[in-house]
Amino acid sequence: MRVVAAMSGGVDSAVAAARVLDAGHEVVGVHLALSRSAATLRDSARGCCTIEDAGDARRVADRLGIPFYVWDLAERFERDVVDDFVAEYAAGRTPNPCLRCNESIKFAALLDRAVALGFDAVATGHYAQVVDGPDGRELHRAVDPAKDQSYVLGVLDAEQLARSFFPLGDTTKDGVRAEAAERGFAVARKPDSHDICFIPDGDTRGFLARRLGxxxxxxxxxxxxxxxxxxxxxxxxxxxxxxxxxxxxxxxxxxxxxxxxxxxxxxxxxxxxxxxLGVDVVAGEHLRWCGPAPAGEVSVGAQLRAHGTEVPATARVAGEGVEVRLAERVRGVAPGQSVVLYDGSRVVGSATITGTGRAA
Structure with missing residues (x-):
């Protein structure tokens, strides 16, 4: 297969690209330029997409002997992720920009361009697993619960999963770093990025004040x-x-x-x-199913934050919406966040939370 390896310049995407190459695929490395005025150097573990990051990705690609390109998606990232983030906060909601980025950029804009250019799939350094199931490919949690990123991938549909590789899903973070060192990658000890990539100083309130006054x-x-x-x-x-x-x-x-x-x-x-603060009823819209949509009321696990604990629940789909009833009350659930539903380790799908309440 011809595969585009999304290379952020970090250790995870570096090892993911190497594993796809080792599996015998034809691989091209692509770094996404998502900032209109990218910083030259990274000055903390926050943020991403600096010129330094692009250079780190290129050096890994050179060591692997694969072609490397930078694709400029800054305008679409600004529109679909940053502007959406600001608009959601202005409307009193709390969005998760990582889910929007996966939905609109990495597995829409990037995947669509890759397919248009004749590639078969996209590989990323996300910690999750894709396995073949009775109804097609399924998205499952990673073996390393501390690094599992299936929550932020819950927006992917079956067609996108069919063209996605997550080579790190069966490995711990320590194992990935050790492998990167063995391969001679200079990024083996590079700190992980965290928080919101387009707010590198971590001051979300200040960022919103500058945008909204x-x-x-x-x-x-x-x-x-x-x-x-x-x-x-x-x-x-x-x-x-x-x-x-x-x-x-x-x-x-x-x-x-x-x-x-x-x-x-x-x-x-x-x-x-x-x-x-405690709620046990969650209503959601903008449904995305990683396979067949559930019929009637089903028992699921519900995760309400990227690093939250899964809660036993039932879900009932009605038209364009879903109602999720939690087995216990959860605090701090905000409209705009996402609820991701699980069946064991398998991701069933996700929805954007529109309201919360308490069962009578």
Whole structure:
């Protein structure tokens, strides 16, 4: 097969490309330029797509003896991921940009271009497994639970899975680094990227303030309706947040306060005690199935955050939406996040959360 290996410049994508080559495929390395003004050097473990990263990817490709190209997808990344991120926060929701990137960039724009150029598949350094099942290829969790990335791949459909390779799904992170060192890759000890790649300083509130400006509003007690403080913009808050609320100590009774709702139209942030955060009913839309859509009510595992714990649940699909009932209450679930459904280790599909509640 002819395979495009997406090479970020990190250790994971380097070993993934090498493994696909070892498997006998014809491999071309591709680095995605996703920033319109990429930094020259990486100055922390945050962020990605610097010129340094592109150079690291090229050196790995040279060592493997494979062709290497840089594809400029900065304009589409800005539109589909960054602008979407800002718009979601402005609407009072909390998006996961990694899922949007996988859906719109790595397994749409990249895969579509690769297929148009005559390639058969795309390989990435994600920690997940694709196995052949009775109804086609299935997406499963990685063997290393600490690195499992099946949650952020839950937006892939069956057709995309049929053209995807995740060569690292059967290996631990330590094993990947050891293999990279054995292969002589200079990136063997390179730190992992984390947080949001287009906010390299990690200051999400500051990033949103620069994009959306200040929009002063009220902090309101969710039970009494009393105004307990002010904020510079509802877009700077997310459900479950505790730090940075700016509530005067004289307004508190000793119990910590959390954001329990972001009312974007009214530019209000509702706060309350921890007991108001727990929900066990989740509604979702923008359904994506990694195989056949479930029929009727099915028992599943539900994961609500990239590094969250799977919770036993039932799911019922109704038209364009899904209702997920959790076996236990979970705190800090925000509209805009994704719920990914599992059957054992297999990813069933995902949905974008539109609302939460409590069962009667």
């Amino acid at each position: 200040e929009r002063p509003g009220e902090l309101v007690d969710a039970v009494s309706g009393e105004v307990v403080g002010e904020h510079a913009g509802a877009h700077g808050f997310t459900v479950g947040q505790r730090r940075g609320l700016g509530i005067e100590r004289s307004r508190l009774d000793g119990d910590p306060r959390y954001v329990v709702e972001v009312d974007a139209p009214a530019n209000r942030v509702l706060v309350g005690t921890a007991d108001l």
